[in-house]
Amino acid sequence: MEILKGGVTAPKGFLAAGIHCGLKKKKDKKDLALIYSETMCDAVAVYTQNKVKGAPLIVTKNHLVDKKAQAIIVNSGNANTCTGDDGIYKANRMAELVGEKLNITKENVVVASTGVIGVPLNIQLIEAGMEELAGSIRRSGNIDAREAIMTTDTMKKELAVSIMIDDKKVTIGAMAKGSGMIHPNMATMLGFITTDINIDGELLQEALANVTNKSFNRISVDGDTSTNDMVAILANGKAGNDRITGKTEYYYKFLHALKYVCIELSKLIARDGEGATKLIECYVKGALDENHAVALAKSVITSSLVKTAMFGADANWGRILCALGYSGEELNTDTVDVAFDSIKGFVEVCKDGMAMPFSEEKAKEVLGESEVSILIDLKMGEEEGMAWGCDLSYEYVRINGDYRT
Known part of the structure; x- marks a missing residue:
């Protein structure tokens, strides 16, 4: 396994961006991120078990019923939680905006939000920023994207690794945010993983659940389980390996690398606990x-x-x-x-x-x-x-x- 730079854009075919659209008061703080795959992905996620769930989780869960997605949009500064039908409308609107700019259907967009609970999301700011956001996606966009998902985080959290599947180089990239309200019961905070492996969606779901239980589910900062916790993974198959449809040696090799990535991100989250010194x-x-x-x-x-x-x-x-x-x-x-x-x-x-x-x-x-x-x-x-x-x-x-x- 080789450690790489590039975070979520390290795998083939992935681009990202991050901008300031105004959800955060300080203009030097980015607050809107986008991850995009050039081709359709097998995509799955795990979600908080808190009975109070953010509107983006409800929308994303519906969008991933077919285990397919091509983009992820994330805002910080507002959780879009406990906002009723208005929250659902605005989470859907975020997906629509991405679809319109990238020419994909809204159902193929994962939506996530993090920030203050119970405050209506200013969707007009996101609408106004979409042109800049979509126009900024690039291979080096991981740097801006990882910053745009941060709230009280003091350090950026990203990682990328590569492994060989047969004679093909397979890459896994990831970024996460989390510093407070961390005591997960499925995943933790927000985590986004990209990979160019070609793998069946059902196996991908099983793999993500497996590594989540050995990583994100084993950390705690303050004993509070968030309403917006989500970890999502997109696999676009651009590595060119034969599609993994069973639990072969290649599946377990991928599982091992994915677990390593998730454990390292989990440790970064725990290390960055609000006010933590160790x-x-x-x-x-x-x-x-x-x-x-x-x-x-x-x-x-x-x-x-x-x-x-x-x-x-x-x-x-x-x-x-x-x-x-x-x-x-x-x-x-x-x-x-x-x-x-x-x-x-x-x-x-x-x-x-x-x-x-x-x-x-x-x-x-x-x-x-x-x-x-x-x-x-x-x-x-x-x-x-x-x-x-x-x-x-x-x-x-x-x-x-x-x-x-």
Whole structure:
């Protein structure tokens, strides 16, 4: 597998653009993005399980019934959620505008929005910006597009890789946004993946669901599941490989690369949590099965007390056992080991559910790094799993205290 530049435009036949249309007050902040494939794609998506869903998700789900799409339009600055029939009309209108400019049907357009909930979307601004947006699509447009989907993000999140399928080079490109309101139950925030592989739509859906559960579904920033979470993937077949219609070695090779891309994007989202100063990885081994391990790991990284201890570089391992205990999962507290790890070293703090001697100074040094691992051994079985999160700082409250105003 080769790491590439180019994000969503790295695969053959994909173009992108991003502009400022006025949804965000600051003119130097882009707020409208477009991804376009030169040919029709097999296309699928996964969506939030929050019962309150944004209008764009409802429209996109209808458009992807046939698992086909050719473009994605995304706005930031407004979620177009809890806006009733007006929201549905405007999400449909966004698809229509793309169709009119790119000469494709509106049903072949994926629509996504992110931003403030409950405020009517100013569709006139999007209408006025469509000429510029459609006229700006190009191979280097990934740079503007990745910026246009950001809200409170502090870093751009994109990645591209290539693999060989038989004698054909297959490329996967992706971009994502997410910094707050992250506690997914299917995907997280917004993620858009492009690929030039030729693959059956049903297999593509299965692949996306598989990797989502091993990546985006394993991160948390603040315990809030968004109303607009979506991860969509478009595959246009321009790599020229024989169409993948079964679970062959090539399917699993693609699945492995797709999982890598999604995990790396997930870690970037967790690292960029609102107000965060560090990425936290919780690795659980000795579990009964993978689901058991992941559930326990997620309970740890979502604990506010664990997150604040990580912010303060405090080796308060009792909070970790507490989080394991209320997870609802089977647990033998008499066999649990806990340790911390970073580039500054490794320190064991708990053995068989009880304290063990350790240097507080060494622990603080280990936990003071920007990436910290919490290592847990349950000694109950042979399986393992992990989840990713971030610390909880004073800055998170400042950012969210006046987010709307």
